[in-house]
Amino acid sequence: STTYRICTLPGDGIGPEIIAEAKKVLAALGEKYDVQFVCKDQLIGGAAIDATEAAGGPVSALPDATLDAARAADAVLLAAVGGPKWTDTRVGAVRPEQGLLAIRKELGLYLNLRPVRMFDALIDASTLKREVLTGVDLVIVRELTGGLYFGGHERMMGVEGAGVGGTRGEYARDILEYSEYEVDRVVRWAFDAARRRRGVVHSVDKANVLDTSRMWREVAHNVAAEYPDVTLEDMYVDNAAMQLVANPRQFDVLVTENTFGDILSDEASMLTGSLGMLASASLGDGTALYEPSHGSAPDIAGQGIANPIAQVLSVELMLRYSFGMDAAADELAAAVTRVLDEGWRTVDIADESTPADKVLGTAAMGDKIVEAL
Amino acid sequence: STTYRICTLPGDGIGPEIIAEAKKVLAALGEKYDVQFVCKDQLIGGAAIDATEAAGGPVSALPDATLDAARAADAVLLAAVGGPKWTDTRVGAVRPEQGLLAIRKELGLYLNLRPVRMFDALIDASTLKREVLTGVDLVIVRELTGGLYFGGHERMMGVEGAGVGGTRGEYARDILEYSEYEVDRVVRWAFDAARRRRGVVHSVDKANVLDTSRMWREVAHNVAAEYPDVTLEDMYVDNAAMQLVANPRQFDVLVTENTFGDILSDEASMLTGSLGMLASASLGDGTALYEPSHGSAPDIAGQGIANPIAQVLSVELMLRYSFGMDAAADELAAAVTRVLDEGWRTVDIADESTPADKVLGTAAMGDKIVEAL
Ligand SMILES: CC(C)[C@H](C(=O)O)[C@@H](O)C(=O)O
Ligand SMILES: CC(C)[C@H](C(=O)O)[C@@H](O)C(=O)O
Numbered sequence: 199s200t201t202y203r204i205c206t207l208p209g210d211g212i213g214p215e216i217i218a219e220a221k222k223v224l225a226a227l228g229e230k231y232d233v234q235f236v237c238k239d240q241l242i243g244g245a246a247i248d249a250t251e252a253a254g255g256p257v258s259a260l261p262d263a264t265l266d267a268a269r270a271a272d273a274v275l276l277a278a279v280g281g282p283k284w285t286d287t288r289v290g291a292v293r294p295e296q297g298l299l300a301i302r303k304e305l306g307l308y309l310n311l312r313p314v315r316m317f318d319a320l321i322d323a324s325t326l327k328r329e330v331l332t333g334v335d336l337v338i339v340r341e342l343t344g345g346l347y348f349g350g351h352e353r354m355m356g357v358e359g360a361g362v363g364g365t366r367g368e369y370a371r372d373i374l375e376y377s378e379y380e381v382d383r384v385v386r387w388a389f390d391a392a393r394r395r396r397g398v399v400h401s402v403d404k405a406n407v408l409d410t411s412r413m414w415r416e417v418a419h420n421v422a423a424e425y426p427d428v429t430l431e432d433m434y435v436d437n438a439a440m441q442l443v444a445n446p447r448q449f450d451v452l453v454t455e456n457t458f459g460d461i462l463s464d465e466a467s468m469l470t471g472s473l474g475m476l477a478s479a480s481l482g483d484g485t486a487l488y489e490p491s492h493g494s495a496p497d498i499a500g501q502g503i504a505n506p507i508a509q510v511l512s513v514e515l516m517l518r519y520s521f522g523m524d525a526a527a528d529e530l531a532a533a534v535t536r537v538l539d540e541g542w543r544t545v546d547i548a549d550e551s552t553p554a555d556k557v558l559g560t561a562a563m564g565d566k567i568v569e570a571l
Numbered sequence: 572s573t574t575y576r577i578c579t580l581p582g583d584g585i586g587p588e589i590i591a592e593a594k595k596v597l598a599a600l601g602e603k604y605d606v607q608f609v610c611k612d613q614l615i616g617g618a619a620i621d622a623t624e625a626a627g628g629p630v631s632a633l634p635d636a637t638l639d640a641a642r643a644a645d646a647v648l649l650a651a652v653g654g655p656k657w658t659d660t661r662v663g664a665v666r667p668e669q670g671l672l673a674i675r676k677e678l679g680l681y682l683n684l685r686p687v688r689m690f691d692a693l694i695d696a697s698t699l700k701r702e703v704l705t706g707v708d709l710v711i712v713r714e715l716t717g718g719l720y721f722g723g724h725e726r727m728m729g730v731e732g733a734g735v736g737g738t739r740g741e742y743a744r745d746i747l748e749y750s751e752y753e754v755d756r757v758v759r760w761a762f763d764a765a766r767r768r769r770g771v772v773h774s775v776d777k778a779n780v781l782d783t784s785r786m787w788r789e790v791a792h793n794v795a796a797e798y799p800d801v802t803l804e805d806m807y808v809d810n811a812a813m814q815l816v817a818n819p820r821q822f823d824v825l826v827t828e829n830t831f832g833d834i835l836s837d838e839a840s841m842l843t844g845s846l847g848m849l850a851s852a853s854l855g856d857g858t859a860l861y862e863p864s865h866g867s868a869p870d871i872a873g874q875g876i877a878n879p880i881a882q883v884l885s886v887e888l889m890l891r892y893s894f895g896m897d898a899a900a901d902e903l904a905a906a907v908t909r910v911l912d913e914g915w916r917t918v919d920i921a922d923e924s925t926p927a928d929k930v931l932g933t934a935a936m937g938d939k940i941v942e943a944l
Contacts, residue, residue: 280779293779295779295780299780325699325700325703325816325817325818326698326699326700326816327698327699327700330698346719346747346780346781347780349744351780351781351782352782353782353785353786357750359750359752360750360751360752361750361751361752362751362752362755362756363752364752367750367751367752368750368751368786368789368790369748369749369750369751369786370748370749370781370782370783370785370786371722371746371747371748371749371782371783372746372747372748372781372782372783373744373745373746373747374719374744374745374746374747375742375743375744375745376742376743376744377730377732377733377734377740377741377742378733378734378735378740378741378742379732379733379734379735379736379737379740382735383735404830404833406653406666406668407668407672407719407720407724407830408719408724408743408745409724409725409726409743409744409745410743410744410745412726412743413726413741413742413743416741417741435833435834436833436834436836436837436838437837439812439834439835439837439838440837440838440840440841440846442838443698443699443816443838443841444698444841445698457777457780458834460777460808460809461808461809461812461831461834462812463809464809464810464812464813465812465813465815465816465838467813468813468816468817473813
């Protein structure tokens, strides 16, 4: 039987709890499809900061051992990083998020794919009206290793005239930068995806203000010329933020800069009513990385009530994009849908109409999904 | 009687149609309050580009005459700029939006204030559920002359290795920059506003990635120390994009960087169901500027069907912030509410339940508001 090595990164907060459920699901599917999934935990984020600090070595949110293990693995499964314990904003401070940004960059994962799909059973959990949501099925393709995140960051203290009243003060700068090549590869990926879907790409930029956006727009049009069967729509980012709420059904594939994608994909997640339902895949040159779209939720960590579904659905994406196991992925998606259709909920997706005995903890929800498989 | 000189900028698209209605309203209020509003039109945007081109002089989206008139006036009332006629993305091309960006910068209008308020009569026009919207009353304070808009933009052609496959290609860069001073003044303004409202400021940043955001956050906390009666909440911009949809009632005053503010304020406008209802004020060192939040809507220009309400409500903000005429401003707001409560609509805010004879054109809506005064 085939063996796949998965580098698992529990990270911080609810991370360890939800990744345990993903492992259960992997074990069940492995048996069924005669595949061996070998999971090995590594440190990232705040957990890595604490461990490297305790070991007295250089403090790091992405230790070398983790990066080496990720490089050697067939896929990386991440839970979440960050928490109130590690929010030092001072220059030079090591923050959990640096682990996430560094692993994306080091593995060359230049795009993040986030499917936004409605679960019928949860449609009323959204703050948007049912009639606006029916039939929503979109994918956000976010550039992930460039843009405003990676163009360089700088803070200067005691700059003449930068403070209040022209006194000495602080000054800071972040750079948004792209080469044509970086834009081309992610836009091209979006066009390929659209070809397999409904054939529409919305390229989102701020071309009326930014030079990177004007270049982005030209590259998108050059790529579009090679895809006569796909329709390209340019859209300003402010308008896209509006259209995602006003008429989300118009979107098929949306492709955009790193920061714009960060903002728009979190906004789009609200269509589904809960961030606890969405997974993402980070793809590119190196080992692909899969993670839930939500954060580490430190406020509910350790209580056994976190929703493991987004983590489980990140396994679905892994099966599809890293292992080509589409049948298993379809089966897993169907199992999650079935569990929801039967009325099972975690507390974040329950409402007044949910009977108390239908509200499950993290582990019980994981078991239900395994049962449904 | 007092005289106020208003520099009116009709701009492009539906601009001339809607600004005409604002002038009607000003005339009516002037009579009632024994004030003389003297309006004088100037060129901006695409209209200015065309005129300066026809005159054979240097092409400009903000001619000197316009800037001089704006400087000399007591307030500037802008409609909207832009359109498909002027979308040349080439380096060096003059674009209508440059007129808007330049007038903000030249007049030192370092903050843009956008109130988001619900009209009961229109609450069902939103794609969000009524129960989420009831009681929403928030103000977005957007930094307007710094950030990613004004840190410098650059495009380089034929850069070694920037093209596909490492060939010569393009490279572009935009800079997000702030001095402590620029952040301080806008954050301070937000705190002052919150003090007169419900006492809560959400400072929105991306401090887990950007150095400008880390500095922004520190400045916000320093300012907060001077306002013990106001609560400061830090929020990441991706989370803010989510929270505006999930639970908009939590916000009172939201303050943020230029680009983040551009995106979030357009998103927030969707709470009201139509961009046709929101106005904004740009305030700072020089003559204040008032404008609707929507664009020039070239697709419906010249048809007499555009909604003039946002333009009329920008007059309300002008009365309040430039002329201290709060009673007149309140009366104008009440008149608009009354017209809507009576069921009058323009086509963009009408729905299936609107009787055909309640749907008004641009001029008729302006007349109705004047009547209600
Ligand atoms: C944690 C943070 C640095 C990260 C990002 O902004 O990329 C997160 O918001 C995400 O979207 O994966
Ligand atoms: C037209 C454009 C340059 C402008 C901006 O982005 O500032 C507009 O979107 C706005 O919000 O006033």
